[in-house]
């Protein structure tokens with residue numbers, strides 16, 4: 517932990533004072549215990565001003581319009597553009613982090629875009645986006661900012677999406693997800709050993725969030741597991757993960773197995789072979805999961821959505837490009853009438869695979 521105190525000081529919620537005078541942050545299960553002036557492990561929350569403060573409120577590492585399939589979300593407004601942004605820092609320490617320049621940012625010049633909530637919502641509307649994503653780094657650590665942006669989005673008829681590892685304590689979780697319409701939650705592996713030694717977290721806390729989302733909210737969520745060769749890609753682990761999902765979350769929660777590339781502190785592993793992703797998909801489908809996708813690879817078969825009723829291709833995809841679309845305007849299979857789980861508009865969007873960096877102006 518560090519004493520450096522830069523950035524804004526927005527009053528943080530979810531903390532309490534300990535008997536020894538320190539402040540405990542209650543946003544995530546890490547429960548950082550801090551003396552005045554110290555930052556938590558996430559770097560962006562700090563003990564100051566008699567409580568906890570968020571130092572990144574209103575500041576971003578940049579804005580981009582992405583295809584929503586890139587989050588990844590395959591059953592939430594397919595084909596539409598989503599205004600995406602993040603801040604800095606993270607509450608996990610994944611050695612394989614694929615966004616480490618942002619999540620590990622300690623330099624405030626990374627946060628070179630400032631934007632108040634309404635500026636973001638207004639820009640999203642002007643850019644033709646249907647939703648706004650809190651992504652690139654985990655939004656639970658900038659909860660107060662994310663919630664205010666989400667309120668501004670809802671006031672303008674936009675939906676909100678969190679891309680998160682789900683590592684958040686119950687009270688903070690209740691507030692955070694009350695303002696989200698969609699989420700993609702990373703389930704990074706299915707052993708406590710992996711979470712402990714590779715991510716510095718706890719699997720049970722993430723499972724708890726997934727069960728909460730399924731049974732106590734209306735948030736549409738999908739789950740992503742990045743398969744890392746030799747770390748979390750065994751048939752046994754994929755079997756256990758998908759079996760648990762089918763039982764605890766039900767068969768309609770989409771599950772994405774995505775390909776790893778060497779990054780951050782894990783450069784000694786190879787890229788995930790496409791065959792590993794296909795095997796994982798087969799295992800999860802055999803365990804009853806209806807919508808299992810391969811990601812970060814060229815695989816139209818593993819990227820498309822099929823009708824659980826009759827097997828027809830409902831949404832064809834290659835990377836982020838949609839092809840076939842055989843859903844009715846109500847979101848049912850045009851062939852057999854099966855209602856596809858998810859949130860759909862009468863027609864697909866036509867944003868395509870583009871990414872467009874944007875600068876916001878007040």
Ligand code: SF4
Pocket residue numbers: 541542543544545546547548555556557558559561562606607656657
């Ligand atoms: S949100 Fe940050 S400061 Fe709070 S407990 Fe988690 S890592 Fe620590």
